[in-house]
Amino acid sequence: MKKIASILLVLLVCFACKDNADSKETLDTTSMEVVDPLPSWNESTTKENIIAYVTDVTNAESENFIPIADRISTFDNDGNLWSEQPAYFQLFFAIDRVKALAGDHPEWKTEQPFKAVLDNDMSALPKQGMRGLMELIMTTHTGMTTEEFDTTVKEWVKTAKHPTKNVGYDELVYQPMLELLGYLRANDFKTYIVSGGGVDFMRAFVSPVYGIPSEQIIGSRITTEFDYNDGNPRIIRTAGLDYNDDKDGKPLNIQKIIGKKPVFSSGNSDGDLQMMQWAASNTHKSFMLYVHHTDSVREWAYDRDSHIGKLDKGLDQANKDGWTVINMAKDWKVIYPYELKN
Amino acid sequence: MKKIASILLVLLVCFACKDNADSKETLDTTSMEVVDPLPSWNESTTKENIIAYVTDVTNAESENFIPIADRISTFDNDGNLWSEQPAYFQLFFAIDRVKALAGDHPEWKTEQPFKAVLDNDMSALPKQGMRGLMELIMTTHTGMTTEEFDTTVKEWVKTAKHPTKNVGYDELVYQPMLELLGYLRANDFKTYIVSGGGVDFMRAFVSPVYGIPSEQIIGSRITTEFDYNDGNPRIIRTAGLDYNDDKDGKPLNIQKIIGKKPVFSSGNSDGDLQMMQWAASNTHKSFMLYVHHTDSVREWAYDRDSHIGKLDKGLDQANKDGWTVINMAKDWKVIYPYELKN
Numbered sequence: 019m020k021k022i023a024s025i026l027l028v029l030l031v032c033f034a035c036k037d038n039a040d041s042k043e044t045l046d047t048t049s050m051e052v053v054d055p056l057p058s059w060n061e062s063t064t065k066e067n068i069i070a071y072v073t074d075v076t077n078a079e080s081e082n083f084i085p086i087a088d089r090i091s092t093f094d095n096d097g098n099l100w101s102e103q104p105a106y107f108q109l110f111f112a113i114d115r116v117k118a119l120a121g122d123h124p125e126w127k128t129e130q131p132f133k134a135v136l137d138n139d140m141s142a143l144p145k146q147g148m149r150g151l152m153e154l155i156m157t158t159h160t161g162m163t164t165e166e167f168d169t170t171v172k173e174w175v176k177t178a179k180h181p182t183k184n185v186g187y188d189e190l191v192y193q194p195m196l197e198l199l200g201y202l203r204a205n206d207f208k209t210y211i212v213s214g215g216g217v218d219f220m221r222a223f224v225s226p227v228y229g230i231p232s233e234q235i236i237g238s239r240i241t242t243e244f245d246y247n248d249g250n251p252r253i254i255r256t257a258g259l260d261y262n263d264d265k266d267g268k269p270l271n272i273q274k275i276i277g278k279k280p281v282f283s284s285g286n287s288d289g290d291l292q293m294m295q296w297a298a299s300n301t302h303k304s305f306m307l308y309v310h311h312t313d314s315v316r317e318w319a320y321d322r323d324s325h326i327g328k329l330d331k332g333l334d335q336a337n338k339d340g341w342t343v344i345n346m347a348k349d350w351k352v353i354y355p356y357e358l359k360n
Numbered sequence: 361m362k363k364i365a366s367i368l369l370v371l372l373v374c375f376a377c378k379d380n381a382d383s384k385e386t387l388d389t390t391s392m393e394v395v396d397p398l399p400s401w402n403e404s405t406t407k408e409n410i411i412a413y414v415t416d417v418t419n420a421e422s423e424n425f426i427p428i429a430d431r432i433s434t435f436d437n438d439g440n441l442w443s444e445q446p447a448y449f450q451l452f453f454a455i456d457r458v459k460a461l462a463g464d465h466p467e468w469k470t471e472q473p474f475k476a477v478l479d480n481d482m483s484a485l486p487k488q489g490m491r492g493l494m495e496l497i498m499t500t501h502t503g504m505t506t507e508e509f510d511t512t513v514k515e516w517v518k519t520a521k522h523p524t525k526n527v528g529y530d531e532l533v534y535q536p537m538l539e540l541l542g543y544l545r546a547n548d549f550k551t552y553i554v555s556g557g558g559v560d561f562m563r564a565f566v567s568p569v570y571g572i573p574s575e576q577i578i579g580s581r582i583t584t585e586f587d588y589n590d591g592n593p594r595i596i597r598t599a600g601l602d603y604n605d606d607k608d609g610k611p612l613n614i615q616k617i618i619g620k621k622p623v624f625s626s627g628n629s630d631g632d633l634q635m636m637q638w639a640a641s642n643t644h645k646s647f648m649l650y651v652h653h654t655d656s657v658r659e660w661a662y663d664r665d666s667h668i669g670k671l672d673k674g675l676d677q678a679n680k681d682g683w684t685v686i687n688m689a690k691d692w693k694v695i696y697p698y699e700l701k702n
Contacts, residue, residue, distance in 0.1 A: 208575075243608075277574035
């Protein structure tokens with residue numbers, strides 16, 4: 019009976035996420051004591067820390083009370099809100115696009131990095147280096163309008179399947195993190211994504227998944243040009259990197275776009291470390307949360323030596339400064355929302 | 361009696377603006393018929409157009425209904441929400457800073473553009489050209505942390521007076537536009553500033569004035585660097601222009617930062633034209649509003665030939681495409697909030 023109630027609550031939270039982006043609704047405080055806001059989290063120090071923090075800083079009687087306008091939370095995306103193995107999902111999009119466009123480019127059969135993609139030669143692909151990767155991204159992400167790109171990504175996600183999990187990419191989000199996002203919003207935090215991933219790639223489909231509107235999604239950007247186009251204006255994506263939203267680029271972009279220092283920051287790699295350091299320096303009491311990928315069975319296990327989502331310096335600083343680290347294998351009852359249906 | 365009620369209402373609206381940034385509260389619909397949401401606007405086609413538009417697109421029964429998530433409104437600042445004559449307020453800040461810092465720079469007595477500033481020679485200043493202007497801006501706006509700059513602007517605005525109006529710069533905002541911002545927010549529009557002015561200059565003091573939080577203020581930017589600073593991280597403002605939020609830069613920045621096309625766009629110069637064109641191409645019914653400076657007595661009168669706030673191509677397109685143009689002299693009962701106290 020308790021389990022059914024718990025599942026129903028999770029479904030309700032998900033429903034609220036999907037339909038009440040940036041909702042200002044607060045939880046019914048009369049039921050706060052009985053309703054678990056984080057039902058997919060095991061009872062652990064991690065969960066206790068999160069709830070203790072939110073309870074403290076939203077308590078008007080506390081010396082740590084944070085005014086609503088300053089309740090800015092920032093979340094990395096890849097490896098933090100959804101999986102990032104065996105490669106970033108956006109790279110799978112690029113690979114699928116190369117295959118879809120190959121008919122118009124017979125020369126790709128012999129030219130790298132396209133040949134590796136068309137041959138499904140995943141060992142040859144990394145050998146093309148950063149230059150090959152950028153060519154793959156630019157070829158598949160630029161030379162169209164923002165609307166065309168948006169449509170292409172939306173169409174792709176409808177049918178694309180993850181190569182090993184064999185479910186849609188939008189199903190590989192972390193159920194416990196969806197609950198955390200909803201819990202923060204229920205306590206009047208504004209939830210932002212601050213990701214190294216492409217902002218327009220994310221915006222095409224993650225808003226209903228996370229309950230985060232496009233104006234609260236920050237990411238890396240392609241250069242763009244405005245074209246008046248005889249009264250039918252359009253924005254063209256051109257072949258350049260406008261902004262790399264990673265490492266130093268995260269706090270800098272937070273300052274450029276939000277103009278406030280986060281009080282709650284969550285990431286999973288060294289690429290998030292500067293964002294965490296920035297939040298840690300807030301004069302308000304702040305909360306730094308690292309996801310540690312420790313679950314080789316249900317998800318993936320990797321950290322200090324990984325090429326994707328390397329977590330080394332970040333783990334050291336988290337341990338040194340007492341930041342909260344999620345042990346995925348121990349702290350999370352389920353990883354993905356579809357597990358709740360089983 | 362009606363006048364007193366009107367003034368009280370305006371004060372209430374102002375109070376709401378100041379304390380309920382990004383408020384989702386809606387007006388009491390039972391009193392909608394008797395309460396004028398735009399009391400400082402004369403009864404005219406301009407006012408009728410605005411109210412007819414908002415009433416239509418927020419009516420769930422209308423074919424023009426716009427979902428709340430898409431109710432994005434963008435407002436230029438200089439000459440649109442506050443005055444911009446005889447020079448942009450930010451230039452007066454730069455001038456005041458040069459005077460304040462002159463003691464540490466004896467060489468400025470003979471070096472342009474500083475000499476012109478220190479001599480109060482306002483005819484020599486424009487002769488320094490764009491290069492002189494940029495030197496003035498970079499000298500006074502960079503080489504400090506974002507927090508230091510924020511504090512400096514806040515201190516400046518406390519005592520600085522406009523050279524001819526002799527009131528604080530934050531008092532020279534347009535009362536009718538404050539009411540329009542509040543009216544839109546009461547109808548669940550998100551209100552954004554999209555200005556050529558410096559984003560951090562605006563953020564230092566306009567949020568309480570306009571009821572717009574810093575994350576909804578978009579503007580031009582100085583380049584910045586992140587400095588970990590042995591655990592006390594800071595962002596340094598360095599001597600470069602990171603983004604010029606003018607002309608094409610406005611729709612491009614709206615796409616970069618908001619990721620949605622505005623449905624309501626308001627400006628006063630040709631620098632806003634591309635933002636207006638972008639809103640005009642929305643598949644939702646959109647509203648384009650130009651402020652035309654026609655009041656040489658209460659404010660300033662200027663348009664096609666002005667060096668500041670030139671409105672030439674924009675006026676032509678507004679007339680051609682039927683956009684709404686505010687005739688400041690005829691449409692506005694008062695210009696500034698302090699007139700209500702007289």
